[in-house]
Amino acid sequence: MSLLNLATSALALSAFCVTTAAARDQVQIAGSSTVLPYASIVAEAFGENFDFPTPVVESGGSSSGLKRFCEGVGENTIDIANASRAIREKEIKACAEAGVTEIIEVRIGYDGIVFASQIDGPAYSAFQPVDIFNALGAKVLVDGAIVENPHQQWSDFNTQLPAADIMAFIPGTKHGTREVFEDKVLLKGCEVTGAMEAMMAAGMSEDDAEDACLDVRQDGRSVDIDGDYTETLARIDANPNGVGIFGLAFFENNQDKLKVATMGGVAPSTETISTGQYPVSRPLFFYIKKAHLGVIPGLKEFASFFIADEISGPDGPLSDYGLVADPDLAITQATVSNETAMGSN
Amino acid sequence: MPNDTKILNGASHRSLLSKQDAHTQKRNSAEKRFRIYGMVALSIGVLFLIFLFASILRSGLPAFTQTVVNVEFVVSQEEFNKAESKMLKTKAYQDIFVAALNAELEKRNVEIAYDKKTIERIVGKPGGTIRSYFTEDPSRVGRLAAFELTASSRVDGYFNGRVTRESLVDSRFLKAVDLDLVDALHASGIIRQAFNWNFITGTDSGVDNPGGAGLGASVIGSFFMMLVVLFLSLPIGVAASIYLEEFAPKNRWTDFIEVNISNLAAVPSIVFGILGLAVFIQFAGLPQSAPLVGGLVLTLMTLPTIIISTRASLAAVPPSIRDAALGVGASKMQSVFHHVLPLAMPGILTGTIIGLAQALGETAPLLLIGMVGFVAREYPDGFMSGFTDANSAMPAQIYTWASRADPGFYEKAWGGIIILLLFLITMNAIAIILRRRFERRW
Numbered sequence: 001m002s003l004l005n006l007a008t009s010a011l012a013l014s015a016f017c018v019t020t021a022a023a024r025d026q027v028q029i030a031g032s033s034t035v036l037p038y039a040s041i042v043a044e045a046f047g048e049n050f051d052f053p054t055p056v057v058e059s060g061g062s063s064s065g066l067k068r069f070c071e072g073v074g075e076n077t078i079d080i081a082n083a084s085r086a087i088r089e090k091e092i093k094a095c096a097e098a099g100v101t102e103i104i105e106v107r108i109g110y111d112g113i114v115f116a117s118q119i120d121g122p123a124y125s126a127f128q129p130v131d132i133f134n135a136l137g138a139k140v141l142v143d144g145a146i147v148e149n150p151h152q153q154w155s156d157f158n159t160q161l162p163a164a165d166i167m168a169f170i171p172g173t174k175h176g177t178r179e180v181f182e183d184k185v186l187l188k189g190c191e192v193t194g195a196m197e198a199m200m201a202a203g204m205s206e207d208d209a210e211d212a213c214l215d216v217r218q219d220g221r222s223v224d225i226d227g228d229y230t231e232t233l234a235r236i237d238a239n240p241n242g243v244g245i246f247g248l249a250f251f252e253n254n255q256d257k258l259k260v261a262t263m264g265g266v267a268p269s270t271e272t273i274s275t276g277q278y279p280v281s282r283p284l285f286f287y288i289k290k291a292h293l294g295v296i297p298g299l300k301e302f303a304s305f306f307i308a309d310e311i312s313g314p315d316g317p318l319s320d321y322g323l324v325a326d327p328d329l330a331i332t333q334a335t336v337s338n339e340t341a342m343g344s345n
Numbered sequence: 346m347p348n349d350t351k352i353l354n355g356a357s358h359r360s361l362l363s364k365q366d367a368h369t370q371k372r373n374s375a376e377k378r379f380r381i382y383g384m385v386a387l388s389i390g391v392l393f394l395i396f397l398f399a400s401i402l403r404s405g406l407p408a409f410t411q412t413v414v415n416v417e418f419v420v421s422q423e424e425f426n427k428a429e430s431k432m433l434k435t436k437a438y439q440d441i442f443v444a445a446l447n448a449e450l451e452k453r454n455v456e457i458a459y460d461k462k463t464i465e466r467i468v469g470k471p472g473g474t475i476r477s478y479f480t481e482d483p484s485r486v487g488r489l490a491a492f493e494l495t496a497s498s499r500v501d502g503y504f505n506g507r508v509t510r511e512s513l514v515d516s517r518f519l520k521a522v523d524l525d526l527v528d529a530l531h532a533s534g535i536i537r538q539a540f541n542w543n544f545i546t547g548t549d550s551g552v553d554n555p556g557g558a559g560l561g562a563s564v565i566g567s568f569f570m571m572l573v574v575l576f577l578s579l580p581i582g583v584a585a586s587i588y589l590e591e592f593a594p595k596n597r598w599t600d601f602i603e604v605n606i607s608n609l610a611a612v613p614s615i616v617f618g619i620l621g622l623a624v625f626i627q628f629a630g631l632p633q634s635a636p637l638v639g640g641l642v643l644t645l646m647t648l649p650t651i652i653i654s655t656r657a658s659l660a661a662v663p664p665s666i667r668d669a670a671l672g673v674g675a676s677k678m679q680s681v682f683h684h685v686l687p688l689a690m691p692g693i694l695t696g697t698i699i700g701l702a703q704a705l706g707e708t709a710p711l712l713l714i715g716m717v718g719f720v721a722r723e724y725p726d727g728f729m730s731g732f733t734d735a736n737s738a739m740p741a742q743i744y745t746w747a748s749r750a751d752p753g754f755y756e757k758a759w760g761g762i763i764i765l766l767l768f769l770i771t772m773n774a775i776a777i778i779l780r781r782r783f784e785r786r787w
Contacts (some may be wrong), residue, residue, distance in 0.1 A: 026735055028633060030715070037552040037750065040719035044551035047722060048473035049434045056634050056735040058718035059748075076630050228748040230755075253750040255514040310433040317436075317470075320517070321553050 024075045027055035027302050031065020031082030032176055033228050034111060034247055035284050038318050039082055042306045045317065050305070052298030057082075059228075062176035069287060070095035079292045079299050083285045084111065084176030092342070102290035102341035106303060107332050108312055110324035112248035112273040113180055113280045116258040121240040122162035124154070126262045129279070131158050133189025135166045136222045138215035141195040146202060149217045169235045169244040170216065172226035180282040181245060182214045185263075188279075190214075233257065248273065249322020273324040281324065290341050303336050401762055407505040408760025411541035411556060412496040414468055415534070417489055418445035420479060425486045428476075435472030442475060442494065443468065446535075453533065459526045466519050467527060467536075469495035470554040495543075495556030496536060498753035500527055504538055507752060544760060549721045549742065555753030558746065560761050562721035566636050566736030567705060567768075569725075573640025573732065574647055574704050579697055581644075582651030583686075589652075590659045591681050610649035617646045618710030626714060634715035634735035642714060643704040650703065654696025658689040691783035698776040702769050708740040717741045739765045 029039055039057045047054030060068075062083040069081035070091060087105065095103060115132070117124045134140055134157040140149050154161035171177040190196045190213030199209040216222045225232045225244075232244040233254060243261075248268055251258055260268060264279050272278040286306070293300050305311060307329060312318050314325040326332065334340075365373070420428075420441055428437035443464050450459070471494035478492075479485055495501075499519040502508035513521050530536040547559020593599045621642035625631045631638050662685045670680035711717055721737035737745070739761065746758040 024632060028715070028735075030718070033748075036718065041551040041553050043719055044473070044554065044722065045433065045435060048476060049432070054722035056715070056718065056720050056722075058634070058715050058720070059745075060712075071627075076626055076633060078633075229750065230748045250750040252516060253518070254752065255516055256508070256512045305432070308432055310431075310436065317553060 025297055026053045027080065027296055027299050028058075028078045029055055029080040029082060029286070030058040030060055030068050030078045031080075031286070032062040032084040032284070033059045034062075034084040034175075034177060035082035035108070035286065037249065037321065038108065038284070038323055039286070039306075041317055041321060042302075042311055045311065046298075046302050046305050050298065050301060052301065055080075055298070055302055061174040063174050066091050066287070067094075069289065070098050070100055072098040073100055073289065073291045075296075077289075079289055079296050080303070081287045083287065084282065085179050086283070086285060087287060087342075100289055100291070102344075104288040104290055104303075104335065104339060105342050106286050106288065106307060106336060107283050107326055107328075108286065108307060108323070109284055109318065109326045109329075110273055110281050111284050111322075112268045112270075112278055112324065113177060113184075113282070114246050114248055114251050114268045115243055115261045115263060116236070116246050116251050117243045117261070118236055118240050119257055119259045121242070121259075122154075122164040124162065124164075124243055124261045125259075126160070126265065128192075128264055129185045129189035130192050131161060131189070132168075132185050133193060133195070133213075134158070136168055136170070136216050137186065137190065137195070137213065138217045139195070139199075139212060141193050141198050144198070146195060146198050149219075152221075164241045166221045167239055167242045168222045169225050169232045169239075169242055170222060171232075171245055172224040174226060176282075177245065177247070180280065184280045184282075186216075187213050247322070248324070252322050270319065270322070270324050274327065283326070284323070288336075290339060293339060300336075300339075304333070307332050307336060401759060401766070404756065405759030405761075405763040407507070408544055408756045408763075409541050410505070410538045411543070412501040412504045412536060413493045413539045414446065414496050414530070414536055415491070415493055416442065416446050416449060417491045418442070418448075419489050420475075420486055422486055425479060425483075435470075435476050437472075438475040438479075439468075439470070439472035442471060442492070449535070450530075455526070455529055457525045457529055459523075463520075463523050463526055466517075466523055467497055467500050467530075469497045469501075469556040470551075471495055471557075473557070493539065495554075498555045498751050500536070501556060501753060502756075503527060504531075505756070507756065544757070545764070548723060549719060549737070549745070551719070552749050552751060552754070555749075555751050555757060558754065558757050560739065560742060560764055562724055563737040563739050563742035564764070565724060565731065566639075566716070566721055567738045569636035569731045569736070570640040570643060570738055571701055571705060573637060574643045574701060575697070577641070577644040578647045578651050578700065582648050582697075583655055583693060585648075586652045586655035586659060587681060587686070590656050591685070592677070606649050606652050610653060613709070614646050614707050615709040615713070617642050618713035620645065621710060622713045632733050632735070634720050634737075635733045636716075636736050636738070637732040638714050639711055639716055639738060640732075642710045643707060646707065646710065647700040647704045650700040651693075651697055654699070655689070655693045658692025658696070659685060661692065662688045688785060691779055691785075695776045695780045698772050698779070702772040702776075705738075705772070706740055706765065706769060708738075708744050711738055711741045717745055719745070739768070 036057060036059045043055040043057050046052065062085055065081040066083060066087060068078050071077050087103070092103070115127055131154070134151060135154060137149055139146050142150060151157055151166060153163050153165055155163040170181060187210065196209050196213055199212055200206060204212065223235065225235065229246050229250040232246060236242045236244045237257065251260055266272050266278045268278045273281045288299070288303055309329065310316055312323070312325060312329060319325045418441070424441055428434050428441070431437050443461060446464055446468065447461060474494060475492065478490065497519065499508050499513070503524060510521055510524055513519065515521055527536060543557065543559045545559065546561040547557065548562040550557035589599060589603065621638060625638045625641055626633055666684050666688065667680050670684045671677070675683065708717070716737050720735055721742055725731035725734040725736065743758050743761040743765065746754040746761060
């Protein structure tokens, strides 16, 4: 009967573990893979500089992080959600329904989105939003008519661009980066080419036309990447004609393999992004569950540490890695120290 | 055999028996062709294996060496107090280290132009190591301490051959001219390459510090998970198989269960992850990222494998053993536990070890229960907390490293694969040895 004894003791063991696990002493974070590198740098430094245990930072994308964030209040839910876009109304509502009524929004800085290609590939050196829309939009304007995207090569619509097959690797829809790409590149290109106007003239409402502008062609020339930037890099490596979308920090870390294109005539850099000259940038956020402050040890300390001048400021390790420091960091610091929840001011 | 035919063919007296008719020739050449196909298939397999191992070793071995900067310096009580009073203490220690290296260079009259920024680009992120050295034992403050601290990722890559002067693009991480100073430091012995023990024993590090990354904590995470898997799946699996094989009546119900066990063995592992998230974390309230939950999920995944292999080895024990036991008056249960089970044990153990090895290399279910990301940062405080403290597992850690921007981490991922493979090879070798030693043939 030793087997039975073994089985019962194993069960007892796991039951014991459950009771010892009653109190979580560690901050739990999940969300955007764009924010993950910064959060991991801060988490490591937090563990090294404070007596609290190192927070756990998981990846998964902004949407899935916010979804888990909105599961409810309690120790088996996460404390902080990282997001590379602002939280949506829909998500705030879902949060409130699950009991997460007070959320503190913390903006940590800005991130640039760059268009890069193989270092030895075709000379993609200067893009305009129009070019990207013409290359990747599902329906584009050709000779005054809205048609299914007929372009096969970049030179088909802009002779300045190389005569290379169109091939682009763009972030999948679960990434916050996708939204910025849609808003600041596709929609802009759609408006400038006049495609949006033409769509509205053809009887679409403004909202429908906007949605149609954001549709990406489905014939295999635009590939959604659901993984991380490393996956995009691997695809670019295998595809000399490919153009990929990366975060500025990722590109800077891999400059020996990638070259970057200007957007709207401006080369991406920390300087051009912080001044707002480079058009495709977005703020990065994390969201704190206010109900967990004071319950999970170290949560408030971690949040204040994250946005301290020594960390997120222009000379801190985050901007050293590629984050564009937020000029209004002081306001965010006040929000955290006062624990001001969204919508309460 | 072919030789014999040749001799017979060469003999002057040809008989009908030795002469090959058309049909025999056809059969023989068909066999010859089949042998060639087999050889080709085998050599393709071997070729792939060699290619795989070569690329793993080529990419992964650099992870086991680390470029280190040797420097000796004293941290005075005043400096210690000042550093400890700051918010970002590690940065203060890093500055002390950079200043010490700067002083050392001045003493040696290095003729290459450099400034403080150059040194900052060459050294890694050793602030945490220095701080823990002094905070562990404050009596070390004020005494001369010799440090071997990690160089930055790109300097490390320069010595590994990942970064060359030609491929290096000047950036705030490293400039090509900095390599002159690196070469000078290397010549004077301040920078050298050392075996990277930290890679084997250390914990995960932030994305800006590939030199500090180690697999140790996630090995421990994997160990606790395997412990849970072993202690749950072996007793449950064996009990279930003994009942199904020896005691259960053969009816529609047991057939139904049998079919489902076989089906479970083929269910994609990510499904178990979703189940684990819903049942163990959201319903039962177990902690996230805990090896206990990981182990429970992997137990579900391993159970079918163990049940199937246990039933096969129970069935392989000849019925005469059971009959003999029953014949001398043993009860059904005595015959099973005293005779059949011991004889089936080698097969059961082999199946269990192979099931464990499979579980050890599994990543997909861990994605959903919070074990992938920046998790394996700290060793558990004790044996019990090893089950519940947030930790990662080896394959999950490798996956995390592979997705980081710094190419230094890519190297670490390959190095992690080497360690994981060593574990798997050891486990499979144990399974083979057990089978060889204890297997009985009937």
